[in-house]
Amino acid sequence: MRHVRTLTAFLIIPQLLLPAHVTRDGNSWTLTSNVTECRFVLTERNTFEMDSIRLPIIGEAWTAGALPSSPVRFAADGVRIDASTPLRLITENVERLDRNNGVRLNLEFDELRGGLRLLVSLELYDDRQVLRSSVRVKNVTGTARVIEMADMLPWALVESGPGPRLMRVNQWSVLPPARNFEVSRTPLENGQPVTLQSGAGQPECTWLATRAENGRGLFAGWEFDGRVRATVRYDSDSRQLNLAAEISDLHHPLNPGDEFQIPPAFLGVYRGDWDEPGFRTQRFVEDVLAKPSPDKTRFPYVVWDSWGYGEDIDERLLRRNAEIAARIGVELFIVDLGWARDIGDWREDPSKFPSGLRNLSDYVHSLGMKFGLHVAPADVAADSEVAALHPDWLATETFEYFGAKPLCLSHKPAQQWIVNQVLGVIDRYGVDWILQDGEHMIKRCTRSGHTHDPLDSNYSNSMDGLNQVLDQVQRARPGVSWENCANGGSMMTFNMVKYYVTSITNDASGALSSRQAAYGATFPFPPRYTDRYMPEQATDAYTTRSYMFGGPWIFMNRLVEAVPEELEWAASEIAAFKTIRGVTRDGKVYHLTGAPADRRTDAIESYSADTDSAVAVVTRENAANSVFPLRLAGLAPGRTYRVHFQDDRRVLHMTGEQLARTGVPVYFDTGRDAEIVYAEPDSMFTSETRTSASRH
Numbered sequence: 001m002r003h004v005r006t007l008t009a010f011l012i013i014p015q016l017l018l019p020a021h022v023t024r025d026g027n028s029w030t031l032t033s034n035v036t037e038c039r040f041v042l043t044e045r046n047t048f049e050m051d052s053i054r055l056p057i058i059g060e061a062w063t064a065g066a067l068p069s070s071p072v073r074f075a076a077d078g079v080r081i082d083a084s085t086p087l088r089l090i091t092e093n094v095e096r097l098d099r100n101n102g103v104r105l106n107l108e109f110d111e112l113r114g115g116l117r118l119l120v121s122l123e124l125y126d127d128r129q130v131l132r133s134s135v136r137v138k139n140v141t142g143t144a145r146v147i148e149m150a151d152m153l154p155w156a157l158v159e160s161g162p163g164p165r166l167m168r169v170n171q172w173s174v175l176p177p178a179r180n181f182e183v184s185r186t187p188l189e190n191g192q193p194v195t196l197q198s199g200a201g202q203p204e205c206t207w208l209a210t211r212a213e214n215g216r217g218l219f220a221g222w223e224f225d226g227r228v229r230a231t232v233r234y235d236s237d238s239r240q241l242n243l244a245a246e247i248s249d250l251h252h253p254l255n256p257g258d259e260f261q262i263p264p265a266f267l268g269v270y271r272g273d274w275d276e277p278g279f280r281t282q283r284f285v286e287d288v289l290a291k292p293s294p295d296k297t298r299f300p301y302v303v304w305d306s307w308g309y310g311e312d313i314d315e316r317l318l319r320r321n322a323e324i325a326a327r328i329g330v331e332l333f334i335v336d337l338g339w340a341r342d343i344g345d346w347r348e349d350p351s352k353f354p355s356g357l358r359n360l361s362d363y364v365h366s367l368g369m370k371f372g373l374h375v376a377p378a379d380v381a382a383d384s385e386v387a388a389l390h391p392d393w394l395a396t397e398t399f400e401y402f403g404a405k406p407l408c409l410s411h412k413p414a415q416q417w418i419v420n421q422v423l424g425v426i427d428r429y430g431v432d433w434i435l436q437d438g439e440h441m442i443k444r445c446t447r448s449g450h451t452h453d454p455l456d457s458n459y460s461n462s463m464d465g466l467n468q469v470l471d472q473v474q475r476a477r478p479g480v481s482w483e484n485c486a487n488g489g490s491m492m493t494f495n496m497v498k499y500y501v502t503s504i505t506n507d508a509s510g511a512l513s514s515r516q517a518a519y520g521a522t523f524p525f526p527p528r529y530t531d532r533y534m535p536e537q538a539t540d541a542y543t544t545r546s547y548m549f550g551g552p553w554i555f556m557n558r559l560v561e562a563v564p565e566e567l568e569w570a571a572s573e574i575a576a577f578k579t580i581r582g583v584t585r586d587g588k589v590y591h592l593t594g595a596p597a598d599r600r601t602d603a604i605e606s607y608s609a610d611t612d613s614a615v616a617v618v619t620r621e622n623a624a625n626s627v628f629p630l631r632l633a634g635l636a637p638g639r640t641y642r643v644h645f646q647d648d649r650r651v652l653h654m655t656g657e658q659l660a661r662t663g664v665p666v667y668f669d670t671g672r673d674a675e676i677v678y679a680e681p682d683s684m685f686t687s688e689t690r691t692s693a694s695r696h
């Protein structure tokens, strides 16, 4: 497919064949990649504005409308700096970026209202229909200033097609109202803003997509873990979409010489179905933002986690589970909460590990598995030594995590202690994987005397708190992978993906709930960021396949209690997972049905353009009908595919068109049942397909 596209580009637009680059023409700059073109202008009024973002090959264009569009929108001491503020250009330079032939244009301005200096950075990447932007503010005045508002997504663009809707995806929450990655598509009414609230512990993921009736749309994501209020407002006269994503409760003092980073965000354009903005986002995230997978061929891992026993664990029990886990194909063995003396005292409990936790870790390694440990780095038990010695390190937030109190991550002495604790755990116990947990990671803290402003904890606990902890530990121990968890997937952000190789979605709540979470989370996030905890002790096809699609598959069952047939079943299902994980990690996700629900059959597919093959997991959840016509998406209509199943012995030869239109019947034995369906190009029919394709 890519060869065809490049050839088209060569014939029509030679510019697009060059690596991503920037051209300057008078007071305008054009960033060009092989698929995207984005133009900015320094106007006659000395304002800096976006002129357009285009996909020249398919002829898509979004342009500035009645309201100007600029990457700059923030406020300092009551003065707004935005698309209407006159700027003076100081310097400019262009950087080449390693990932995906990226290019970054840096423009340094003095703003002429409040005397601040701005560094605007704009990025474009080959193959990605996305503009990434960020702004850094420097106080070059002689007096202290306070940043009170910052917008990561200050875009206003025309034109949307008619009848646009806004897609939002929930995070996970156990606190009422319970949330589990529900997807909503809200009509955008003229002048009525629709709001999202994202960040740690908030309702929604840091992502949105719009789509009009003609399939035109925008998508956007922001790279910040703290609380954000984002809005989308549609003006039906001009068909303009106005976006915003403002950091909540911002009060950031900026002393002379200091800099303030507005977190980056990305904006994409597309035309297609509702799976398209998700796919475009996911490929951008994998190429540009995300922590690379720890293992190209074996990731997402098959995992065993000790939480099936709660905190009732010891070395004898864990050794027996490890031995069985290795035998059935588990690749990563995690000891969950309960191994340490206390929360905040991260040394092994000697009564549970008389021969030492390192001994267990060595045994796990000797079985060929990686060794993971649960740590709640930002929490300390109320009666722990550290809480007694440093009561002033606690955040003012009142929640408790298993009775423990939260530390303030942006108070430097507490932060340094946390970093040292985690480094100690990694080194003492030979840790390959940190399962990070806690109530949530961005603490509210209004304590005076901390090394952050008491009114700025949302920003400071994210940018100067959690990010600093992760930066320091990961720089010192780059070989250790981190899993994001905070009592479930409640910090689903595009900052999170930079530090963690996966994230929990929902928290061991059963088969249906797990599929619902993976369904919703795989709109914004690459599938590897949807790991799933399987708490069921007894397993069957319905159960195991409810955990089959997505990131790491985490068994939480008590393996030593399983009978041989159950272990045999687990081993064969693990083998199936290993054959499909490459396609689900890198392919395009098609949500073939609505979200999984009782009395329905749900189907989710991943399609790999590289191999032109598809895999789908189809699950009957007490639906009346025992046959489901599975219509596969993404396949070439004129090509013949070999269709086969995990259980069903049928092997069919069907064209892409037949598979998309009439579909392939999937048969179920019981009310709750599941099947895996594979479609690969049929080598017997390949030459014929080529002939017929060349005739058209």
Ligand SMILES: [Zn+2]
Pocket: 394, 395, 396, 408, 409, 410, 411, 445, 446, 447, 450, 452, 457
């Ligand atoms: Zn604090």
